[in-house]
Amino acid sequence: MKLTFYGGVKEIGGTKILLEDKNTAIFLDFGKSYHESSKYFEEFLNPRVVHGLKDYLELGLLPKKEGIYRWDLISILHKENEKKINYCEPKIDGIILSHGHLDHAGYISFLDPKIPVYTSKETVAVLNAFSISRPKSLENEILEISLRDVEDPKKRKRRRRKFKIVNNMKPFFIKDLKIVPISIDHSLPGAYMFLIKTSKGNILYSGDFRLSELTEIRKQKIYSFFKKAKIKILLCEGTRIKDQSILTEQEVYKKALASVKKTKELVVVDYSIGDIMRFKTLLKIAKETKRILALPYNYFNYLMTMEKNGILKKNGIRKSDFKKVMLYAKRKITFKKWERDLLKNFKTCTSDDIRVNKRNFMLVLNFFQVQELIDIKPDKNSYYLRAITEPHSEEMEISEERFINWVKHFKMQGLKKDKDNPKRKVFERAHISGHISGKELAEFIKKIQPEILIPIHVEFPEEFKKMHKKVIMLKKNECLEFN
Numbered sequence: 001m002k003l004t005f006y007g008g009v010k011e012i013g014g015t016k017i018l019l020e021d022k023n024t025a026i027f028l029d030f031g032k033s034y035h036e037s038s039k040y041f042e043e044f045l046n047p048r049v050v051h052g053l054k055d056y057l058e059l060g061l062l063p064k065k066e067g068i069y070r071w072d073l074i075s076i077l078h079k080e081n082e083k084k085i086n087y088c089e090p091k092i093d094g095i096i097l098s099h100g101h102l103d104h105a106g107y108i109s110f111l112d113p114k115i116p117v118y119t120s121k122e123t124v125a126v127l128n129a130f131s132i133s134r135p136k137s138l139e140n141e142i143l144e145i146s147l148r149d150v151e152d153p154k155k156r157k158r159r160r161r162k163f164k165i166v167n168n169m170k171p172f173f174i175k176d177l178k179i180v181p182i183s184i185d186h187s188l189p190g191a192y193m194f195l196i197k198t199s200k201g202n203i204l205y206s207g208d209f210r211l212s213e214l215t216e217i218r219k220q221k222i223y224s225f226f227k228k229a230k231i232k233i234l235l236c237e238g239t240r241i242k243d244q245s246i247l248t249e250q251e252v253y254k255k256a257l258a259s260v261k262k263t264k265e266l267v268v269v270d271y272s273i274g275d276i277m278r279f280k281t282l283l284k285i286a287k288e289t290k291r292i293l294a295l296p297y298n299y300f301n302y303l304m305t306m307e308k309n310g311i312l313k314k315n316g317i318r319k320s321d322f323k324k325v326m327l328y329a330k331r332k333i334t335f336k337k338w339e340r341d342l343l344k345n346f347k348t349c350t351s352d353d354i355r356v357n358k359r360n361f362m363l364v365l366n367f368f369q370v371q372e373l374i375d376i377k378p379d380k381n382s383y384y385l386r387a388i389t390e391p392h393s394e395e396m397e398i399s400e401e402r403f404i405n406w407v408k409h410f411k412m413q414g415l416k417k418d419k420d421n422p423k424r425k426v427f428e429r430a431h432i433s434g435h436i437s438g439k440e441l442a443e444f445i446k447k448i449q450p451e452i453l454i455p456i457h458v459e460f461p462e463e464f465k466k467m468h469k470k471v472i473m474l475k476k477n478e479c480l481e482f483n
């Protein structure tokens with residue numbers, strides 16, 4: 001049995017782990033590494049789509065490996081005299097996809113559509129929502145590929161990728177490999193862990209997860225299931241391993257409610273589009289403070305896709321809760337069909353409506369839509385609620401600084417003095433992460449007692465040594481063999 005780590009080593013995201021056991025080979029996720037990609041690219045400096053895989057392979061963003069990529073993309077390489085990889089029938093039997101965040105799913109776009117993707121029904125719905133509102137591009141072909149053997153996009157043939165739906169605790173087989181999917185909580189619906197029964201023992205792949213929103217009974221059930229499963233290798237995420245604080249969504253609710261309650265005029269809020277639990281919190285606050293929750297096109301589209309798939313209902317959000325939700329009809333010159341459909345089918349409000357009636361609205365605007373404030377004209381009686389993660393990269397910090405300048409420009413509330421530098425302002429924040437804290441992680445590992453621990457999706461893998469006696473430290477592209 002072999003494990004090869006093509007990504008997700010000493011970094012958050014980009015997870016691409018190849019598991020080979022006897023005659024079966026599968027990938028555990030096939031994500032985009034934002035960290036690696038940002039070494040070479042930024043906005044307006046992107047991999048050249050017309051060259052297909054070329055830029056990605058050159059810069060090590062994708063592994064140089066035969067038997068995994070789309071034939072149309074390989075044929076572009078060959079036309080350009082790049083003979084690094086030849087096309088052959090897939091050497092991979094499947095991809096098991098833990099959840100729909102693009103640092104786990106994004107680069108599936110490049111893979112041969114003959115390779116089936118095993119994931120939850122919710123994850124397919126999430127990917128579907130993202131694919132509608134993201135611009136059409138080579139990196140947005142997870143669900144449907146547009147064959148690049150002709151250059152004219154209108155003449156290209158389309159092909160749906162094969163998705164096989166897996167269900168909580170229902171084992172399935174990929175060839176001889178038995179796999180048990182375990183539904184787990186994360187900041188996106190449909191996240192799963194996978195227990196893989198290999199010839200050399202059981203592997204647990206954690207995906208991204210948190211335990212803080214689960215009831216004590218459910219947590220104990222999970223611990224005892226994993227303990228009984230006798231885990232040989234735990235592939236464990238450690239995004240927040242250095243963070244000891246355990247927060248709950250209920251605390252986010254209380255903090256945000258207090259801020260909204262004391263706001264005389266408009267509340268503008270930013271949250272992560274995929275986070276249904278946060279949407280539910282904001283909806284509750286809007287209801288209690290008698291405000292209309294106004295959402296941009298992409299957020300509205302996401303929620304409607306979740307609604308169609310029964311995911312809102314499953315999360316305790318009813319259709320009647322949408323009575324006080326409106327689509328924020330941002331002015332545009334051209335509209336995509338999905339945007340026109342939303343405008344036709346749902347109640348809308350404009351910047352003029354909000355400007356003359358600020359007290360009645362809670363408006364969702366993220367960084368890329370912040371210019372709308374110019375039309376809405378908020379002032380010191382309005383509040384900016386930051387319900388999203390703290391910046392954790394240099395680029396995010398630069399964006400955050402720009403964002404703060406917008407809030408300062410309009411003299412809105414929502415900023416406070418930075419503890420470390422009183423001259424600087426930072427956002428008051430109401431947010432909890434989708435990732436387990438270091439403190440809970442130590443408990444999780446202690447309870448399930450894996451024989452070997454392999455840190456993934458973590459910047460500080462050495463921290464795991466404080467929690468387990470047998471931790472394997474990895475390098476990118478390293479292959480581990482277990483005999």
Ligand SMILES: [Zn+2]
Pocket residue numbers: 099101186208434
């Ligand atoms: Zn995630």
